[in-house]
Amino acid sequence: xxxRKKYRVLLISGDRTHQEGYAAAFHADPRAxxxxxxxxxxxxxxxxxxxxxxxxxxxxxxxxxxxEALSMREIDLISVCPEIxxxxxxxxxxxxxxxxxxxxxxxxxxxxxxxxxxAAVNGAGVTAQMYSFTSTPWAKAARKAxxxxxxxxxxxxxxxxxxAKGRAGTAPADLVRRERGTPDRYTFTEAKRELFDxxxxxTVLCLWLADSPVKQVTAHTANYFxxxxxxxxxxxxxxxxxxxxxxxxxxxxxxxxxxxxxxKIGPHGVTVVGTGGTRTFSAWDPHVEVFADxxxxxxxxxxxxxxxxxxxxxxxxxxxxxxxxxxxFEDEADWGNKEVSSxxxxxxxxxxxxVGVDLAASATxxxxxxxxxxxxxxxIQLT
Amino acid sequence: MSTTIAMAIESGRIGRxxxxxxxxxxxxxxxxxxxxxxxVVSNWFGGEPASSHQPDGSDLHSSMLARWPGGELALLIAxxxxxxxxxxxxxxVIGARGALYHRV
Numbered sequence: 001x002x003x004r005k006k007y008r009v010l011l012i013s014g015d016r017t018h019q020e021g022y023a024a025a026f027h028a029d030p031r032a033x034x035x036x037x038x039x040x041x042x043x044x045x046x047x048x049x050x051x052x053x054x055x056x057x058x059x060x061x062x063x064x065x066x067x068e069a070l071s072m073r074e075i076d077l078i079s080v081c082p083e084i085x086x087x088x089x090x091x092x093x094x095x096x097x098x099x100x101x102x103x104x105x106x107x108x109x110x111x112x113x114x115x116x117x118x119a120a121v122n123g124a125g126v127t128a129q130m131y132s133f134t135s136t137p138w139a140k141a142a143r144k145a146x147x148x149x150x151x152x153x154x155x156x157x158x159x160x161x162x163x164a165k166g167r168a169g170t171a172p173a174d175l176v177r178r179e180r181g182t183p184d185r186y187t188f189t190e191a192k193r194e195l196f197d198x199x200x201x202x203t204v205l206c207l208w209l210a211d212s213p214v215k216q217v218t219a220h221t222a223n224y225f226x227x228x229x230x231x232x233x234x235x236x237x238x239x240x241x242x243x244x245x246x247x248x249x250x251x252x253x254x255x256x257x258x259x260x261x262x263x264k265i266g267p268h269g270v271t272v273v274g275t276g277g278t279r280t281f282s283a284w285d286p287h288v289e290v291f292a293d294x295x296x297x298x299x300x301x302x303x304x305x306x307x308x309x310x311x312x313x314x315x316x317x318x319x320x321x322x323x324x325x326x327x328x329f330e331d332e333a334d335w336g337n338k339e340v341s342s343x344x345x346x347x348x349x350x351x352x353x354x355v356g357v358d359l360a361a362s363a364t365x366x367x368x369x370x371x372x373x374x375x376x377x378x379x380i381q382l383t
Numbered sequence: 384m385s386t387t388i389a390m391a392i393e394s395g396r397i398g399r400x401x402x403x404x405x406x407x408x409x410x411x412x413x414x415x416x417x418x419x420x421x422x423v424v425s426n427w428f429g430g431e432p433a434s435s436h437q438p439d440g441s442d443l444h445s446s447m448l449a450r451w452p453g454g455e456l457a458l459l460i461a462x463x464x465x466x467x468x469x470x471x472x473x474x475x476v477i478g479a480r481g482a483l484y485h486r487v
Contacts, residue, residue, distance in 0.1 A: 169480030176454035218436040224401040241448045249438045261482040277465025
């Protein structure tokens, strides 16, 4: 049945956030049209300027007042991507608008924000989806294998999302990280909390596949690779063990390991362990390996506004090359489009997304518990 | 395998080894496999771990998250091999400025 019109998308926050990828994916989908970029008045002048750049690129208005933006009638969904420190307040106001929400990951930076977002989204009855890797071909293949019964009953699941970005080898060699139980800041120019920002991918995959509440979390964090992370005292790596109420065991690793440490963008995959055997679903299998008389990709000098290559705009500006030694059958450049497409599929079919606000909240709480575990050096009970 | 990797580590190409993900598919006791894995990794890290956490396993599966005094970590998993498949190992050794991968 033909749909009557396109989804009119309001973007909250713009360039040098993950919105760069989400906006491109909405723009690429024929079912959606970006109608405006907006942010709250409390955002910094620099943030407003970066938001304007995105609005100019998509040739839509920029609204520097969230109330004014949310009062627009011509909105069918909102893609919400403010800094973690503002995320709770902004999502609460967006939930009140009563239209579907596409949410950046992780959901928020405090338990209070997570609980308020979950209550507001559920209370408003709006469809919400947090960005994750559940729409990737490898994650879907893992779930299909699990559901088919070929692996028997689930006893363990492992997921990893390690990003081969940035110039590694600069962290102080003798630094043994001492974690703090409650992160007090998430947003920096030169670094991100990688357990939080990348570990969430692996954690979501574990929770999604295990389909059971997490009973206990044991975790460690580290400063292995980057002086940038060490200089602002945030981790570049984290590892978790999850014990589910079902009795299954999960393990998740997330981190940024350096540009030269993987032939693609880093180890990404899921291993499902069942009573009937074990299967690994890697993002890079199958692939073709190419060897040729050509220059190897060289990491350029770091972009001063983004030394860790977090954003697609700054990666393009500084000329970060794409590694072509491995040609995976499934192109990772399409993962973002698949995720946004899955969200629109849910809206079209009036279906609940795989990673709705409840799973998003649970996974983000697991990450916050992981910081407490790493700080105390002991498991943390969640239920 | 363990000797080749030890030599690669000693060559300094990947910098200081900081994390190992050891995923072994076994057709025997996973607890014994994990014990052997821990010995190999301890050799690479130059000593015994300072702490470890091992969730309740089963006859089929065993896993461990271990931390060494210098902050190095290892996630060790021994899991059942699938019907008609061969035992095998999927290994990642991540160093401070490089990585080794081995899959068989």
